[in-house]
Amino acid sequence: MKFVSAKDNQGTFIGVLYQEEYVLPIKRMEQVWKGESNLPETMIDCIGLGAEFAERVSKLLEWVDQHPDKKELLISLSGVKLLAPIPRPSKNIFCVGKNYAEHAIEMGSKEDIPEHVMVFTKAPTSVIGPNEKVHSHHQVTEQLDYEGELAVVIGKKGKEIKKEEALDYVFGYTIINDVTARDLQARHKQFFIGKSLDTTCPMGPWIVHSSRIDNPNNLDIETRINEEVRQHSNTENFIFPIEEIISVLSKGMTLEPGDIIATGTPAGVGKGFKPPRFLKAGDKMEITIEGIGTLRNDVE
Numbered sequence: 001m002k003f004v005s006a007k008d009n010q011g012t013f014i015g016v017l018y019q020e021e022y023v024l025p026i027k028r029m030e031q032v033w034k035g036e037s038n039l040p041e042t043m044i045d046c047i048g049l050g051a052e053f054a055e056r057v058s059k060l061l062e063w064v065d066q067h068p069d070k071k072e073l074l075i076s077l078s079g080v081k082l083l084a085p086i087p088r089p090s091k092n093i094f095c096v097g098k099n100y101a102e103h104a105i106e107m108g109s110k111e112d113i114p115e116h117v118m119v120f121t122k123a124p125t126s127v128i129g130p131n132e133k134v135h136s137h138h139q140v141t142e143q144l145d146y147e148g149e150l151a152v153v154i155g156k157k158g159k160e161i162k163k164e165e166a167l168d169y170v171f172g173y174t175i176i177n178d179v180t181a182r183d184l185q186a187r188h189k190q191f192f193i194g195k196s197l198d199t200t201c202p203m204g205p206w207i208v209h210s211s212r213i214d215n216p217n218n219l220d221i222e223t224r225i226n227e228e229v230r231q232h233s234n235t236e237n238f239i240f241p242i243e244e245i246i247s248v249l250s251k252g253m254t255l256e257p258g259d260i261i262a263t264g265t266p267a268g269v270g271k272g273f274k275p276p277r278f279l280k281a282g283d284k285m286e287i288t289i290e291g292i293g294t295l296r297n298d299v300e
Contacts, residue, residue, distance in 0.1 A: 001057060002206040002293075003172065005043050005083040005129075008075055012083070014039070014046055015075075016057050017206065022074040024064065026057055029073060033063055043086050043207070044258035047171050050156055054209055084129040084203040085174055086153070089260055092121035093151075093201060094249060095178060097191070099239050099264025106272035117240045117248045120191035122178070122262075126201035133300040134179055135199045136281045141181035144279040144299070147265035148223035148231050148287035150216065151176040152242055153207050154259040159250050166246035169255065172207040173216055175287050175295040176262045182271050182278070202285075202297040203260075213291050217241045220290040221266060225283055233266035 002017040006025075015023040026046075030037035039056070040046050046053045064070055097118035098104040104113045128134070136144060155171025178195065179202070185194030213219070217238060223231035240248075245261060270277040279285075279299050288294040 001054065001061075001209040001212065003043065003085065003209065004206045005085050005087055006080040007083060008080045014041070014043055015080075016061070017077070018061070018064070018074055021077055023077055023080050024061070024074055026060065029064065029070070030056070030060055032070065032073060033060065044090060047153070047155055048257040050257075054211070082130050082205050084127050085207045086203070086258055086260065087127065087129065089124045089127060090256070090258055092123060093127070093176070094259065094261040095120050095122055095195065096240065096245055096262065096264040100233060100237050100266045101239060102233075102237075102267035103265055103269065103272070106267045106269070114239065117245055119249065120195060122201050123192075123196035125198060126196050128199050128202050128297070130202065130204035130295055130297065132202065132297060133199065134202060134279075134285070134297050135197070136279070136299055137181065137197050138281075140197070141183055142278070143182035143271070143276070145180045145182050145270040146223060146225065146230070146279060146285055147178035147180060147269055148221055149176045149178050149262045149265050150219060150221060150235055150289055150292075151203065152216070152246070152261040152263060154255045154261070155210070155257055157254060157256050159252075159254045161247050161250040161255070163243040163247045166243040167210065167216075169246060170210045170216075170242075171257070172209045173213055173292055174203060174207045175205075175289050175292055176260075177202040177285060177287055177295060177297060178262055178265060179279075202295055204295050205293055208292050219292075222288045223268065224286045224288075225279075227284070230270075231266045231268035235263070237266070238263065
């Protein structure tokens with residue numbers, strides 16, 4: 001199942017893709033089926049229902065399959081505006097730094113390959129959805145860069161999570177472009193400002209439920225800028241696999257439904273080229289991850 005936050009002429013809603021061509025508005029369709037629906041209005045609150053949410057949606061999809069006349073209530077995917085799956089996270093997005101050895105080397109040397117999970121955060125106000133514009137922020141940065149990443153969405157509350165149980169806490173997976181102002185990152189000696197400018201966390205186009213991803217630590221990932229492949233790798237090249245990341249983060253800190261973890265970017269970022277190839281207005285960015293889809297955003 002691929003879950004979306006979307007908007008049409010009736011307003012904003014939580015939906016699920018149907019046959020890859022249509023969006024099924026979950027609460028509206030459940031109201032048609034049962035005469036009422038007590039489903040929450042936001043993705044975070046739906047995720048907070050735990051396994052019940054996915055089970056209800058699965059049953060709803062079965063009901064639609066059995067009632068072809070109800071398919072007229074489906075909405076063409078091209079007829080909705082997709083928002084970020086979680087348009088306003090309840091806390092900062094967790095981001096793992098230097099989680100691919102080749103990226104660590106391109107940003108410094110072999111000595112920069114970390115021994116422990118590196119974590120920084122991006123502000124919730126940086127989040128935008130698929131096909132939205134990323135501001136060039138030319139008034140504050142001359143070194144805007146892209147970073148294609150697999151993102152994990154936490155599905156249930158947990159603390160002191162064991163590695164062997166970590167994937168049980170995952171609701172699903174999406175794509176994040178960790179757009180970064182490299183000069184601000186260097187100037188402030190910390191990552192937060194350079195990572196948190198408005199519009200610098202494109203996310204989407206949807207959340208793929210964890211049941212549809214057999215092994216998140218073995219997915220092809222590719223970033224294209226103006227159709228040129230800049231990044232190409234596989235999450236099997238993680239230094240720290242997802243289970244370890246979740247376990248480390250949850251040591252002494254509670255993870256909650258709707259928390260988002262960006263798992264790091266492969267080699268091929270603009271700063272890694274000689275000379276560097278930073279983003280400029282008019283550039284088109286596309287990040288594709290196997291089993292999830294493609295996140296597209298342009299720079300303005």
